[in-house]
Amino acid sequence: MAVAEPESPTRRRAPRVDAIRNREAIVEAATAVLAEQGTAVDVREIARRSGVGMGTLYRHFPKKEDLVHEVLRQEFTGWAESARREAIGAEDPWAALTGFYQQALTGYARHRAIMENFALACSSPDLDGIRQLRLVIEELCARATDLLRPGVTTDDLLLLLVSLGHAVQVTDEHHPQRWHRLLHISLDGLRADHRSPLPADAAPGTDRKPDSESPPAVRRPSTQDSSAAPRSSHEPRRRRTNR
Amino acid sequence: MAVAEPESPTRRRAPRVDAIRNREAIVEAATAVLAEQGTAVDVREIARRSGVGMGTLYRHFPKKEDLVHEVLRQEFTGWAESARREAIGAEDPWAALTGFYQQALTGYARHRAIMENFALACSSPDLDGIRQLRLVIEELCARATDLLRPGVTTDDLLLLLVSLGHAVQVTDEHHPQRWHRLLHISLDGLRADHRSPLPADAAPGTDRKPDSESPPAVRRPSTQDSSAAPRSSHEPRRRRTNR
Amino acid sequence: MAVAEPESPTRRRAPRVDAIRNREAIVEAATAVLAEQGTAVDVREIARRSGVGMGTLYRHFPKKEDLVHEVLRQEFTGWAESARREAIGAEDPWAALTGFYQQALTGYARHRAIMENFALACSSPDLDGIRQLRLVIEELCARATDLLRPGVTTDDLLLLLVSLGHAVQVTDEHHPQRWHRLLHISLDGLRADHRSPLPADAAPGTDRKPDSESPPAVRRPSTQDSSAAPRSSHEPRRRRTNR
Amino acid sequence: MAVAEPESPTRRRAPRVDAIRNREAIVEAATAVLAEQGTAVDVREIARRSGVGMGTLYRHFPKKEDLVHEVLRQEFTGWAESARREAIGAEDPWAALTGFYQQALTGYARHRAIMENFALACSSPDLDGIRQLRLVIEELCARATDLLRPGVTTDDLLLLLVSLGHAVQVTDEHHPQRWHRLLHISLDGLRADHRSPLPADAAPGTDRKPDSESPPAVRRPSTQDSSAAPRSSHEPRRRRTNR
DNA sequence: GATGAATGAGGATTCATTCAT
């Protein structure tokens, strides 16, 4: 064992083949588990499935968060790449766009941890995959510029992905057609033949000037949600005897 | 507590009245807390805010789940009702539809527990509110039948609501315009001027016959999702050797 | 105990007699355990000995530290009080001083957690007991002012207590006479018949002016401890191949 | 296994030499780390700093304790030697004594592991350094016999060292003058001009007959530590009732 | 002989649920 490699004096001993294997096993198991159960899983479940002890897991990823982050990094990257491949392959700009969403949604939207963090990751993209995803979308956006209705931004397309992602989660198992239909509908809403302007997005990142010819077709709520959710108080009701 | 009962002067036990009041207080507090923090909250937080003891809470709702369910029931119902009011009020069928989404999304989409469970609830609607929501949507669907593209179903509209609900959660706090834009886009995708047929939805619940004139514009994934998430095994890997 | 008082309508229900009992049991057990084993004990040991579950323990003391702090608070306070009683009782100022040390060292110096934290607590006295201890010492100092050599400060006496505390820990079990002898010696060193001035203490808190007539008898080290402890490097020696 | 035998020129295995070097590196690193952080350090920290792997460390020292013991052995020895050098160098017996304490305290009292174990080591001196330290002290004691108050023993001086050691630890960083003052005071207490006899030390090791002329000035505690710490039970309390 | 990866028994802390008062 540990055959002395005469060729490389700089390389002392083996590069810890099995350590790498373990690390990979951990990430693999974590990927599966996180996909299935989201980030709330017990770390021990991951350790069990990867066939390593807790110590080993924590040696490679000192915090559960680190492992989660690594998995998300890989998954987002892989996601972005496969979506880009799909998108780039198509010649027709519109086909590229639809193909992108198909691929993106088909492959990853059932991944619970991905979906749990997609929104968050979009806001502060410290994950490379998110950046790549944006780039792909920007590209698609640029290529399809004539086919898209005026005013559609990268943020719109990204948000659509987030949004549909959840639709996929709901339906993919039993009614996969449903989200396909919704995708179809939404994409049609993006087509250039819709001349009604979109509501302005004040935020930065708007890279396509919306033309504001006609008033939005969408009526604003007259009554607003006074009945809405938290009429909370945060304060305990009454009492509070002891203490 | 301890409301004086006239019948029993020696025993000034509280009647059911304040049991009911307690129950309401619990539900009210739970509603607020669940809206803010989702179903993962500590039950104690609910007890604290409602001003009752844990025992009382558990007397009324033997399991946390029971309480959550009750809250969701009420909230979904309230949601459906306020959305219906909004929808019914409008004379223009399209305005009714857009108004419905506005109302529905503005009022409840930030309600974390609602959103966490909306998807689930749609699948197996043991919640009355979901049924009502479906009814409202069906109504809207019927009224706007000429304005909607052929083949759009109640399920489509419901799924759109789920989908946009998450978009709202992501953006409502910092970029509320974004989900308004997405809503606008999606609704435009539903308009009758889109003649391209939607992919068939084989599942039951389709209440509008899709006309299948032309092939879907959306390309289906060739094989794909092979790269998708769980290539899991659930079984622990073979162990190293130690010990 | 704590019979339900009918007289007080403001007091709803019992004042949780058993909760108080439990809390006391926890503190009592913790006191014993901390005295024996120091602050490194397993919390479960405390729970076990006090006869409560972990949850109960953590209900009363949300962090282990809180429990430790509470115990130290009580112990330091008790310590200060019993030492004060001892000190105040004596008529002779010198007897008061010696009595104080006797009492202080006899009662508590075997208390591991106390000793572990005594030094720390002296530096930032957020514990009331420490303040009281200082007050007692200041009083003793004032009373014995004529008997003490010039320049002796409260800090000196406190440090002597810390210092002897450890001597007690070492010897109290098998050779209790030893620390008594050392105490005797040290106290004699404090007597007024030593005219040689003490080295100045630059720090604030010096409340007695040292008269600097003659040079200190104690020679300063000529060579300095070059051979002393940490000739450390903090850096790993060589290597560091992988990563 | 497989120590490179000189007879085998093909095998250029490292000879024992670097095993020794490793061992030294480990001890050196351990010395530094133990001095800084005490015996509670993570063994890995020692391995890291010494530049060897865990395996190597554990080959040389099968238990953490073994390594600690070895370090303490060396450190105590070194301590004793440097203190002896200091002590022997001085011509004046009293200067030798004070110089010894200065040196001893300045050099090693901040050494956490040393101080953690000094007390223990004094009780059962299986460490050579302790014996040497005793010898040095005995010598100093003998030389200064006329300057020391009657009845002062080696054990007294050793205990004083222990005791002051802790004072140093507490004060050396921020108030180094404080322990110098305490040392000064204590040494003055040892001077021959104190004629009051010390309390008898019944234990073996007393090598100087105490003359018992007058009663001790130090009053003994009348009641003993009734208020003292562990009124423990070790047994779990009677349980509540639940479950 | 050396290396550092792997192990797994603890240890602190949380929280749904039960129970004495």
Place this chain on the structure above:
DNA sequence: AATGAATGAATCCTCATTCAT
């Protein structure tokens, strides 16, 4: 009926020690 104290299994993480390479 109500209260909130008590419970303990579950969860994240650490570290002395062992073992394959």
